[in-house]
Amino acid sequence: MGKRRITTEDLTRLRFVGDPIVSPTKEIVAYVLTEMSKEKDGYFSSIYLTTLDGENRQLTYHYDDTRLIKDTTPKWSPDGTTLTFLSNRTGRNQVWQLPVENGGEAKPLTSIAGNVVEQTWSPDGKQLALTVEENPEEEASSDVKVVTRLRYKADGTHDFLEKRKHIYLFNLETKKATKITNGDVDFLNVCFSPDGTHLLFVGSKEEDDELEYIPSIWKYDLTTEKETLFYKGKGAINSISYAPNGKWVAFIGHDKGENMAYGVHVWVISTETKETVNVSGSLDRSAETIVRTDIQYDTGAPSVVWDETSSSIYFVITDHGSVQLYQTTPEGSVSGPLTEDKHHITSFDLIDQQNAVLVQGHPESTGDVVLQSLEQVDAKKQLTNWNKHLYEEVEISTPEHFSFKSVDDLEIDGWFIKPIGHEDGKRSPLILQIHGGPHSSYGFGLQFEWQLMAAKGYCVLYMNPRGSRGYGQAFADEVLGDWAGKDYEDLMNGLDYVLEKHSFIDQDQLFVTGASYGGYMTNMITTKTNRFKAAITQNSVTNLYSMFGTSDIAFYFNRFELDVQDLWEDEEKIMKFSPIRYAPNVKTPMLILHNEKDYRCPMEQAEQWYLALRRLGVETKFIRFPEESHGLSAKGKPVHRQERLDYIIEWFEQYRTTTEK
Numbered sequence: 001m002g003k004r005r006i007t008t009e010d011l012t013r014l015r016f017v018g019d020p021i022v023s024p025t026k027e028i029v030a031y032v033l034t035e036m037s038k039e040k041d042g043y044f045s046s047i048y049l050t051t052l053d054g055e056n057r058q059l060t061y062h063y064d065d066t067r068l069i070k071d072t073t074p075k076w077s078p079d080g081t082t083l084t085f086l087s088n089r090t091g092r093n094q095v096w097q098l099p100v101e102n103g104g105e106a107k108p109l110t111s112i113a114g115n116v117v118e119q120t121w122s123p124d125g126k127q128l129a130l131t132v133e134e135n136p137e138e139e140a141s142s143d144v145k146v147v148t149r150l151r152y153k154a155d156g157t158h159d160f161l162e163k164r165k166h167i168y169l170f171n172l173e174t175k176k177a178t179k180i181t182n183g184d185v186d187f188l189n190v191c192f193s194p195d196g197t198h199l200l201f202v203g204s205k206e207e208d209d210e211l212e213y214i215p216s217i218w219k220y221d222l223t224t225e226k227e228t229l230f231y232k233g234k235g236a237i238n239s240i241s242y243a244p245n246g247k248w249v250a251f252i253g254h255d256k257g258e259n260m261a262y263g264v265h266v267w268v269i270s271t272e273t274k275e276t277v278n279v280s281g282s283l284d285r286s287a288e289t290i291v292r293t294d295i296q297y298d299t300g301a302p303s304v305v306w307d308e309t310s311s312s313i314y315f316v317i318t319d320h321g322s323v324q325l326y327q328t329t330p331e332g333s334v335s336g337p338l339t340e341d342k343h344h345i346t347s348f349d350l351i352d353q354q355n356a357v358l359v360q361g362h363p364e365s366t367g368d369v370v371l372q373s374l375e376q377v378d379a380k381k382q383l384t385n386w387n388k389h390l391y392e393e394v395e396i397s398t399p400e401h402f403s404f405k406s407v408d409d410l411e412i413d414g415w416f417i418k419p420i421g422h423e424d425g426k427r428s429p430l431i432l433q434i435h436g437g438p439h440s441s442y443g444f445g446l447q448f449e450w451q452l453m454a455a456k457g458y459c460v461l462y463m464n465p466r467g468s469r470g471y472g473q474a475f476a477d478e479v480l481g482d483w484a485g486k487d488y489e490d491l492m493n494g495l496d497y498v499l500e501k502h503s504f505i506d507q508d509q510l511f512v513t514g515a516s517y518g519g520y521m522t523n524m525i526t527t528k529t530n531r532f533k534a535a536i537t538q539n540s541v542t543n544l545y546s547m548f549g550t551s552d553i554a555f556y557f558n559r560f561e562l563d564v565q566d567l568w569e570d571e572e573k574i575m576k577f578s579p580i581r582y583a584p585n586v587k588t589p590m591l592i593l594h595n596e597k598d599y600r601c602p603m604e605q606a607e608q609w610y611l612a613l614r615r616l617g618v619e620t621k622f623i624r625f626p627e628e629s630h631g632l633s634a635k636g637k638p639v640h641r642q643e644r645l646d647y648i649i650e651w652f653e654q655y656r657t658t659t660e661k
Helices: 008-013 448-455 473-477 486-501 517-528 544-550 554-562 571-576 579-585 603-615 638-654
Strands: 015-022 028-037 042-051 056-058 071-076 082-087 094-099 114-121 127-134 165-171 176-179 187-192 198-203 216-221 227-231 237-242 248-253 265-270 276-278 313-319 322-328 344-350 355-362 365-373 380-382 400-405 411-417 428-434 459-464 505-515 534-538 590-595 620-625
Touching: 008 028, 008 448, 008 638, 015 071, 015 344, 015 355, 015 365, 028 071, 042 071, 071 114, 082 114, 094 114, 114 187, 127 187, 165 187, 165 198, 187 237, 198 237, 216 237, 265 313, 313 344, 400 486, 411 448, 411 486, 428 486, 428 517, 448 459, 448 638, 459 486, 486 505, 486 517, 505 517, 517 534, 517 579, 534 638, 544 554, 544 571, 544 603, 554 571, 579 603, 590 603, 590 638, 603 620, 620 638
Parallel strands: 322 344, 428 459, 428 505, 505 534, 534 590, 590 620
Antiparallel strands: 015 028, 028 042, 042 056, 071 082, 082 094, 114 127, 127 165, 165 176, 187 198, 198 216, 216 227, 237 248, 248 265, 265 276, 313 322, 344 355, 355 365, 365 380, 400 411, 411 459
């Protein structure tokens, strides 16, 4: 009996692994398994353990009739006997503790007025350092919002930014939590020094940090209870980590100010001289997971991991659609890749200098925990297989990777998915998918949406035009000040390349869609050409001028992206890049999908586009998803995710016809 085609109903059957962490004994790995509940329209998660032989068992259990419980972020005690994790079992995120060997019920450790968002053990196992998102000290007596901050909202928060993040110390013997940072600022990314005498954490105390946020690293002495500046930042700082010998501190970031177009690298600070060195810059690749898919629930946060000898630092980079593990020394001697290409890693942890565990996915897998040899790239063992039931049931169309020369002789990567069940003598329609960013990246990952399109008989084409990450900083910079310029030509040239290569594609049945910057490009494409039968713009940008004042990031993001100083200093240039100016050129039927709580590309952007196109007589439909932020396609409510997919297929099917070859 053959495999069946995938349907939207299969989405909620998927399970996702993330955050693997190796025990001090080096024999067990804890990880998080996240699942969907269609009935409660959300996500729930538990902590699992696996041996290095792949024997899995569930560690945390909790069921609540009224809501979904999330157990996340496992951390081992230094002696390996206890696991702490974060859970919302009491209504807010707190730290819970569970003995590993003897089992038993998890017990709450903290009861802090706020949500614990990070936790880390002290080297002696007597304390936890916590990052707590505090509740406002006084309950609001009114639902009226009083805004005094420049950065008063952030996509994905749903509420305005009224809460601050601060560092607490929790004594495991007395069960007392002590707040050690103060002020109307945020601190996070806390870590202990190897000797346990002090803490490091990240934050900014600059008076103008709302105009340009550049964090620094701060040191808190546990004996004197004094806070001092450890390293004055010059750009992004993430994932600070002490070398076990205490001689260095590593972090992921850059020194280019608040510039989201610039790739991040691994940096090392000498604790003696404070000399700071970029130790991964020779790769000219961003040290983070950029390849995005719509079916993963791992954190994917940039991270650095030291080996026990303090001689090596491990990290991932995105390169040509793959995310692979690399190693560098504190002096900057880089080696790798240590893992296969045509895969992507979302998180990892080190066992020793010979082995690591990864959450690794590929075009036919959402990602599983893998035991990876660091001495032989193709020597690995899969430890989990949570979606085996679905892989054995449904047919997956494996993407074909290709590259072509675009304008300026620049080489562009692309992928092509053939429709499932293609019949000889029939021509197949094609959907062009465009990624966001513009500095995001497509690659070797499984996309549920595209497999659904293939199951419905569509070819799917996706590319990494100039501006994408994974090809060096110069490639990423190509789009700055040239939105919908040469990257538009890359997309059209790639489409022509595929049409010439695959004669069974119906050139009269081409469709286009994309989200965020991909939605912006969809809009701009329809102002430049009528070659597409229908388009779907998702969470898009239409008016860059109004976006400056309504998006959570546009007032600084748009400046370096468009190469303008501010919205009132070059109105003409800003509007030149805005699709709304060219709306009278649009003739393509347009479906607009947008989310009510999208603070990144606000709803008013979609409203302007809808009103303009309707007034101009373009066939247009507008779908609004309540209570959803910018990331609906991958992290939204399951029912909304399914409805979104149904709307997409329905719109394209409305304009599709069957033709003979």
